[in-house]
Amino acid sequence: xxxxxxxxxxxxxxxxxxxxxxxxxxxxxxxxxxxxxxxxxxxxxxxxxxxxxxxxxxxxxxxxxxxxxxxxxxxxxxxxxxxxxxxxxxxxxxxxxxxxxxxxxxxxxxxxxxxxxxxxxxxxxxxxxxxxxxxxxxxxxxxxxxxxxxxxxxxxxxxxxxxxxxxxxxxxxxxxxxxxxxxxxxxxxxxxxxxxxxxxxxxxxxxxxxxxxxxxxxxxxxxxxxxxxxxxxxxxxxxxxxxxxxxxxxxxxxxxxxxxxxxxxxxxxxxxxxxxxxxxxxxxxxxxxxxxxxxxxxxxxxxxxxxxxxxxxxxxxxxxxxxxx
Amino acid sequence: xxxxxxxxxxxxxxxxxxxxxxxxxxxxxxxxxxxxxxxxxxxxxxxxxxxxxxxxxxxxxxxxxxxxxxxxxxxxxxxxxxxxxxxxxxxxxxxxxxxxxxxxxxxxxxxxxxxxxxxxxxxxxxxxxxxxxxxxxxxxxxxxxxxxxxxxxxxxxxxxxxxxxxxxxxxxxxxxxxxxxxxxxxxxxxxxxxxxxxxxxxxxxxxxxxxxxxxxxxxxxxxxxxxxxxxxxxxxxxxxxxxxxxxxxxxxxxxxxxxxxxxxxxxxxxxxxxx
Numbered sequence: 095x096x097x098x099x100x101x102x103x104x105x106x107x108x109x110x111x112x113x114x115x116x117x118x119x120x121x122x123x124x125x126x127x128x129x130x131x132x133x134x135x136x137x138x139x140x141x142x143x144x145x146x147x148x149x150x151x152x153x154x155x156x157x158x159x160x161x162x163x164x165x166x167x168x169x170x171x172x173x174x175x176x177x178x179x180x181x182x183x184x185x186x187x188x189x190x191x192x193x194x195x196x197x198x199x200x201x202x203x204x205x206x207x208x209x210x211x212x213x214x215x216x217x218x219x220x221x222x223x224x225x226x227x228x229x230x231x232x233x234x235x236x237x238x239x240x241x242x243x244x245x246x247x248x249x250x251x252x253x254x255x256x257x258x259x260x261x262x263x264x265x266x267x268x269x270x271x272x273x274x275x276x277x278x279x280x281x282x283x284x285x286x287x288x289x290x291x292x293x294x295x296x297x298x299x300x301x302x303x304x305x306x307x308x309x310x311x312x313x314x315x316x317x318x319x320x321x322x323x324x325x326x327x328x329x330x331x332x333x334x335x336x337x338x339x340x341x342x343x344x345x346x347x348x349x350x351x352x353x354x355x356x357x358x359x360x361x362x363x364x365x366x367x368x369x370x371x372x373x374x375x376x377x378x379x380x381x382x383x384x385x386x387x388x389x390x391x392x393x394x395x396x397x398x399x400x401x402x403x404x405x406x407x408x409x410x411x412x413x414x415x416x417x418x419x
Numbered sequence: 420x421x422x423x424x425x426x427x428x429x430x431x432x433x434x435x436x437x438x439x440x441x442x443x444x445x446x447x448x449x450x451x452x453x454x455x456x457x458x459x460x461x462x463x464x465x466x467x468x469x470x471x472x473x474x475x476x477x478x479x480x481x482x483x484x485x486x487x488x489x490x491x492x493x494x495x496x497x498x499x500x501x502x503x504x505x506x507x508x509x510x511x512x513x514x515x516x517x518x519x520x521x522x523x524x525x526x527x528x529x530x531x532x533x534x535x536x537x538x539x540x541x542x543x544x545x546x547x548x549x550x551x552x553x554x555x556x557x558x559x560x561x562x563x564x565x566x567x568x569x570x571x572x573x574x575x576x577x578x579x580x581x582x583x584x585x586x587x588x589x590x591x592x593x594x595x596x597x598x599x600x601x602x603x604x605x606x607x608x609x610x611x612x613x614x615x616x617x618x619x620x621x622x623x624x625x626x627x628x629x630x631x632x633x634x635x636x637x638x639x640x641x642x643x644x645x646x647x648x649x650x651x652x653x654x655x656x657x658x659x660x661x662x663x664x665x666x667x668x669x670x671x672x673x674x675x676x677x678x679x680x681x682x683x684x685x686x687x688x689x690x691x692x693x694x
C-alpha cells in the first residue's frame with residue numbers, strides 16, 4: 095500500500111540528484127551536437143546570424159582533401175602522427191612494462207622515473223622539448239651524435255622521416271649531402287613517447303594479474319622467455335592492449351596543447367604541425383568560419399567513430415578475454 | 420650459474436639505460452634553469468651547472484605577473500574541484516543508490532558523453548558562454564564543472580555501489596531521507612574516492628591550457644598554464660628563464676605525485692584517464 099508513494103519519491107529523488115548532470119548533458123552535449131550539425135550547413139561568423147549554405151562546407155572540405163591544403167594537410171598530418179605514435183606507444187609501453195615487472199632491485203624507483211614524465215604539465219613539457227630539440231644546442235642531437243647520427247632539424251623542418259621525399263634525401267646523402275631525416279611531426283612523436291608512462295602503469299597492473307601458474311606451465315614445456323612473452327603475456331594482455339589502442343587513438347587525434355605551444359599556435363613550419371584539432375581551432379577562432387569548422391568537427395567525429403568500430407571489429411580476432419570459471 | 424649472472428646483469432643494464440633516457444629531459448630542465456644564459460650557450464650539455472644561478476628564478480617570476488597568474492590558477496582549481504566533486508557525487512548517488520527506473524539508461528547516456536570529442540562541443544559551448552556573458556570571466560571555466568563529468572561520475576558510482584545496503588537501511592530506519600542518506604552516510608564513507616576525484620580535477624585544471632585560450636583574453640585573468648605559453652612567445656630566446664618558469668610550474672605536480680602516488684596510479688589503472 096505504501097509502495098506507490100515510496101516509488102514515486104524515489105523517482106523524484108533520482109531526477110533531483112541527477113539534475114545538475116542532466117542540465118549539463120542538455121546544455122553541454124545535446125544542444126552543442128544539434129547546433130554543430132545545423133551550423134555545419136551554414137555560413138556563420140558569430141557576428142551575424144547563421145546563413146544556410148547547404149553542403150558547401152563539406153564540398154570545401156572535400157576540395158581541401160584532394161588539393162592537400164588546409165584541412166587536407168591537417169588530415170594527413172593527423173594520420174601520420176596517429177598511425178606512428180599509437181602503435182609505437184603500445185609496443186614501447188609493453189616492453190617497458192615487461193622490463194619493469196622483472197624482479198630487480200630498485201624496481202619501485204625505476205617505475206617512478208618512467209612514470210614521472212607523464213605528470214609534467216603539457217605546457218611545461220613542450221617548453222622543455224623546444225629546448226631539447228634545438229638543432230644547434232639541444233640534448234637530443236647531442237645524444238644522437240654519440241651513435242654517429244648527424245644533427246637533425248626537428249621542429250625547424252616540415253618534411254617528416256616517413257615521406258616520399260625521404261628517398262630523395264637518402265639519394266642525396268649517398269652523394270655527400272647532409273642527412274636531414276627527422277622533422278617536426280617526428281619531434282612531436284618523440285615527445286609523446288616520453289609520456290608513455292600512463293600506458294605503462296595500465297600494462298603493469300594487467301601483468302601483475304596474470305596467474306603465475308601459466309608461466310610455470312610454460313616453463314614445464316620448456317618455453318624460452320621470448321616464447322613466454324609471445325604466448326602467455328601478450329595474449330593475456332590483449333584486452334588491455336585493445337583498450338590502450340582505442341584510448342591512444344582518441345587521445346592522439348585530440349592532441350592540441352603540445353602542437354599549439356611547439357608551433358606558437360601557427361602549425362609551423364610549413365603547416366607541418368597543423369593537426370586537425372589546431373586547424374579546427376584556427377578556422378573557428380582566427381578565421382571566424384564557425385560553419386566550416388563545425389563541418390570539420392563532425393567529419394572528425396564520424397571518422398573517429400568509424401576507426402573505433404573498425405578496431406572493435408578486428409578485436410575478436412586477436413583479443414582474448416579470460417574465461418571466468 | 421655464470422650465464423644467469425650475465426642475464427641479470429644485462430637486465431640491470433637495460434633498466435638503467437631506460438631510466439636514464441626517461442629522466443634525462445627533467446635533468447636538462449632543472450640544470451638549464453640554473454645556468455646563466457652565457458653558460459647555456461657555451462656549455463649546453465653539462466647536467467651540472469657551473470655556477471648555481473638561483474637568480475634565474477626570481478628573474479623569471481619578475482618578467483611576468485606570476486602572482487596574478489598563480490592566484491587565478493588557484494581560484495580556478497578551487498572552484499573546479501568543488502564543482503566537480505559536488506556535482507559528480509550527486510549524480511553518481513542518483514545513478515547508483517536511488518532506486519528509480521531511469522537510472523540505467525541515464526547512466527548509459529553518461530558513458531555516451533565520453534565518446535564525444537571536444538571538437539564537436541567547442542564552438543557551441545563558446546557561443547553559450549558568450550551568450551551568458553561569461554566570456555573573459557573565470558566562471559566560464561568553473562561553471563561547467565558544476566554540471567558533472569562522465570569519468571568522475573563513473574568512478575564515484577563504482578565506489579558508491581560497494582557501500583553495503585544494510586548501512587543505508589539502518590539510515591532509513593532512523594528516518595533519513597535520500598538527502599540525509601547521501602550527506603550522512605554515503606559522503607562520509609566515500610572520502611577516499613572523493614579525494615581521488617578532487618586530486619585529478621586539481622591536476623586537470625592546473626594543466627588546462629585549452630579553456631583559458633578559448634575563454635579568457637585579459638592578462639589579469641590568465642592562469643599559469645596560459646601565462647606561461649605567452650611567456651614563450653615574448654621570452655623565447657631566454658631559455659634559462661623559460662626553463663626556470665617551467666620548472667616552477669611543474670614542481671607542484673611532482674610534489675602531488677609523490678604525496679599521492681597510490682591514488683594517482685590506482686586512478687589511472689582503473690579509468691585510464693590522463694592525470
